[in-house]
Amino acid sequence: xxxxxxxxxxxxxxxxxxxxxxxxxxxxxxxxxxxxxxxxxxxxxxxxxxxxxxxxxxxxxxxxxxxxxxxxxxxxxxxxxxxxxxxxxxxxxxxxxxxxxxxxxxxxxxxxxxxxxxxxxxxxxxxxxxxxxxxxxxxxxxxxxxxxxxxxxxxxxxxxxxxxxxxxxxxxxxxxxxxxxxxxxxxxxxxxxxxxxxxxxxxxxxxxxxxxxxxxxxxxxxxxxxxxxxxxxxxxxxxxxxxxxxxxxxxxxxxxxxxxxxxxxxxxxxxxxxxxxxxxxxxxxxxxxxxxxxxxxx
Numbered sequence: 001x002x003x004x005x006x007x008x009x010x011x012x013x014x015x016x017x018x019x020x021x022x023x024x025x026x027x028x029x030x031x032x033x034x035x036x037x038x039x040x041x042x043x044x045x046x047x048x049x050x051x052x053x054x055x056x057x058x059x060x061x062x063x064x065x066x067x068x069x070x071x072x073x074x075x076x077x078x079x080x081x082x083x084x085x086x087x088x089x090x091x092x093x094x095x096x097x098x099x100x101x102x103x104x105x106x107x108x109x110x111x112x113x114x115x116x117x118x119x120x121x122x123x124x125x126x127x128x129x130x131x132x133x134x135x136x137x138x139x140x141x142x143x144x145x146x147x148x149x150x151x152x153x154x155x156x157x158x159x160x161x162x163x164x165x166x167x168x169x170x171x172x173x174x175x176x177x178x179x180x181x182x183x184x185x186x187x188x189x190x191x192x193x194x195x196x197x198x199x200x201x202x203x204x205x206x207x208x209x210x211x212x213x214x215x216x217x218x219x220x221x222x223x224x225x226x227x228x229x230x231x232x233x234x235x236x237x238x239x240x241x242x243x244x245x246x247x248x249x250x251x252x253x254x255x256x257x258x259x260x261x262x263x264x265x266x267x268x269x270x271x272x273x274x275x276x277x278x279x280x281x282x283x284x285x286x287x288x289x290x291x292x293x294x295x296x297x298x
Contacts, residue, residue, distance in 0.1 A: 004058060004133050004134070004135070005058050005059070005060045005130065005133055005134040005135065006052070006057040006058040006059065006134070006135050006136065006257055007048075007049075007052045007057050007058070007059045007060075007134070007135070007136050007137075007138055007253060007257070008059075008060050008061075008062065008130050008131060008134040008136070008137045008138070008157075009045050009048050009049040009052070009059065009060070009061045009062070009137075009138045009140070010045070010062050010063065010122065010127070010137060010138070010139045010140060010145050010148055011044075011045050011062075011063050011122075011139065011140035011141075011142040011143075011144075011145040012043050012044035012045020012046060012047075012048065012063065012140030012142050013043060013045050013046050013061065013063035013064075013065060013074050013085075013087075013094070013095065014041075014042075014043035014046070014070070014074065014094055014095030014096060014097065014115075015039055015040065015041050015042075015043070015070040015073050015074065015094060015095070015096050015097075016039070016040060016042060016043060016096075016097050016098070016099045016109075016242075016281070017037065017038070017039045017096070017097070017098045017099070018036075018037070018038050018039070018040065018099050018101060018242075018281040018282050019034055019037050019098060019099065019100050019101065020034055020035045020036065020101050020281075021034060021100045021101065021102060022034075022102075022103070023102060023103065024100060024102035024106050024108055025108075026100060036282070038282045039070075039073070040073070040281075040282055040283070040284060041070075041073040041074045041076065041077035041284065042077060042243070042284040043095060043097065043142075044140050044142070044162065044164070044245075044246050045061060045063060045138075045140040045142070046061070046074065046077060046078075046284070047243045047246035047247065047250075047276075047284070047286070048138050048140075048162075048246045048249055048250050049061040049078075049083050050077075050081055050083060050250075050284060050286050051246060051247050051249075051250025051251065051272060051286040051287070052138075052250045052253060052254065053081065053082065053083045054081075054250075054286045054287065054288050054289065055250065055251070055254040055272075055287075055288070055289045055292060056254075056289045057253075057254060057257060059083055059084070060083075060084045060085075060086065060130060060134070061078060061083055061084070061085045061086070062085075062086045062087075062088070062122060062126065062127070062130060063085075063087065063088065063122075063140075063142075064087070064088045064089070064090035064116070064120060064122070064144075065087040065088070065089070065090055065094050066089075066090045066091070066092065066093035066094040066115075067089065068093050068094055070093065070094035070095075070096055071087075071090075071093075071094040073094075074094060075087070077284060086126065086130065088122060088123060088126070090115070090116070090120070092114065092115050092116050092117060092120075093114075093115050094115065095111075095112070095115045095116070095142065096111075096112040096115060097109050097110060097111045097112060098110040099242060099281055101240055101242065101281050104238075105238045105239055105240045105241045105277060106241060107240065107241055107242050107281070116143045116144070118143075120143060120144040121144050121147055122144060122145065122147070122148050124148070124151045127148045127151045127152065128151050128154070128155060131151070131152055131155040131157045132155050132157075134157050135157070135158070135257060136157060136158050136159075136160065136253065136256075136257060137152055137157045137158070137159050137160075138159075138160045138161070138162075138249065138253065139152070139159055139160070139161045139176060139180065140161070140162070141161060141162065141163060141164065141172070141173060141176050145176075146172075146175050146176065149175065149176070149179045152179075153179070158181045158182070159179065159180045159181050159182070160180055160181065160182035160183070160184065160249065160253060161176040161177070161179075161180040161182075161183060161184070162183075162184040162185065162245060162246070162249050163176060163177055163183065163184065163185035163186075164185065164186055164245065165185075165186045165188045165189045166185050166186075166189065166190070166196075167189040167190065168189075168190050168191070168192075168195075168196040168199075177200045177203075177204055177206070178200070178203050178204030178205065178206075179204065179205065180204070180205070180206060181205060181206060181207050181208075182206065182207065182208050182209075182210070182252075182253070182256070183200050183204070183206045183208070183209045183210070184210050184211075184212065184245065184248065184249050184252070185197075185200075185209070185210075185211050185212075186211065186212050186213075186214075186245060187211045187212065187213045187214075187219070188214075190211070193211050193213075193219060194219070194221075194226055196211075197209040197211055197219070197221045197226070198221065201221055201224075207222070208220060208221065208222045208262065209221040209222075210229075210248075210252065210266070210269070212244075212245055212248055212269075212273065214241070214244075215231055216231060217229045217230045217231035217270060218248070218266060218269065218270065220262060220263075220266050222262050227263070227266075229263075229266035229267070229269070229270055230270070231270060231274070232267075232270040232271050232273075232274040232295070233274065234274040234275065234277050234278045235274075235275070235278065235295075236278040237278065238277045238278060239277070239278060239279070239280050239281075240277065240279065240280055240281040241276075241277055242276075242281040243276045243279070243281075243284075243286075244273040244274075244276040244277050245273065246276070247269075247272040247273045247275065247276035247286060247287065248269040248270065248272055248273035248276075249269065250269075250272055250286070251265075251268040251269040251270075251271060251272030251273065251287070251292065252265045252266065252268060252269035253265075254268055254272075254289075254292075255267075255268040255269070264296070267296055268292060268296060271287065271292055271295045271296055272286070272287050272292060275287040275291075275292075
C-alpha cells in the first residue's frame with residue numbers, strides 16, 4: 001500500500017459515557033433507574049476517521065491523548081479497527097463526555113472542560129509532515145486544532161471541518177468556517193440556515209457548504225446554488241443520533257475524494273448518516289463501502 005494518506009483527521013479523539021434516560025429534558029428527581037451506563041471510545045474525530053477508513057480511504061488520526069484508562073480505550077479502538085493514530089501526550093488527560101440519550105435517539109452531551117489547557121498545541125512539524133502526504137485534512141473543532149489551521153494552509157492540502165450545532169454567531173467556530181474548503185454544520189441552532197451558509201461561502205474559502213437537517217435531509221450550497229439533499233430512510237429502527245453528523249461527513253468526503261458529483265456525495269453522506277442512527281450509542285459501528293454503494297444503487 002502507498003504510504004500516502006487520503007484523509008488526515010485532526011482532533012476529536014475521546015471517550016463518551018453513554019446514559020439512556022427516560023426523557024429529554026430529563027425530569028428532575030433524586031434518582032432515575034436507567035438501562036445501562038457504559039463508557040466507549042469514540043468522539044467526533046474518531047467517528048470521522050473510522051467512517052472514512054471503513055469506506056476504503058487511507059486514513060490517519062492525530063490528536064492529544066492522556067496516559068490514562070480513557071486514552072487506552074481510544075488507542076484500542078484505533079488498533080482494533082486498523083486506523084493509524086499519532087498521539088501527542090496530554091497531561092490533563094483524554095477528552096471525556098457524558099451523553100444522555102433519550103428514547104427517540106436525541107442526545108445531550110456534557111463535555112469535561114478540564115481535559116485541556118489554552119496552551120495545548122499539536123506540534124506544527126507533525127501536522128506539516130502528515131498534511132504534506134495527505135490528499136485531504138478534516139479538522140475537528142476541538143481544542144487545539146484551530147492553531148493548526150495556518151500550518152495546513154501552508155501545505156496546500158484541502159481542508160474540511162464540521163461546525164456541529166453552531167448558532168452562526170459564536171466567534172470560536174468562525175475561524176474554522178472561514179479556513180475550510182468544505183464546511184459541514186447542523187441547522188439545529190440556526191435561525192436562517194441559508195443566510196449562514198452563504199455568509200460562510202462569501203467570507204471564507206469554502207467551495208461547498210453542507211448543512212444537515214436530521215430527518216429533513218440536508219442542504220448543499222455550491223457555486224451560489226442551494227440544493228436539497230433528500231433524507232434516506234434508515235434500514236433499521238432509529239435508536240440514537242450520536243455520530244450521524246460525523247458519518248455524513250465521512251460519506252460525503254468519500255464521494256468527493258473518489259470523484260463523484262456533488263449530488264452523489266450528498267447521497268453518500270445521507271446514507272452513512274442514516275446508518276449511524278440505527279447504531280446504539282454504546283457501539284462505534286460505521287457503514288462499510290460495500291453496503292454504502294449497494295444502498296446508493298437505484
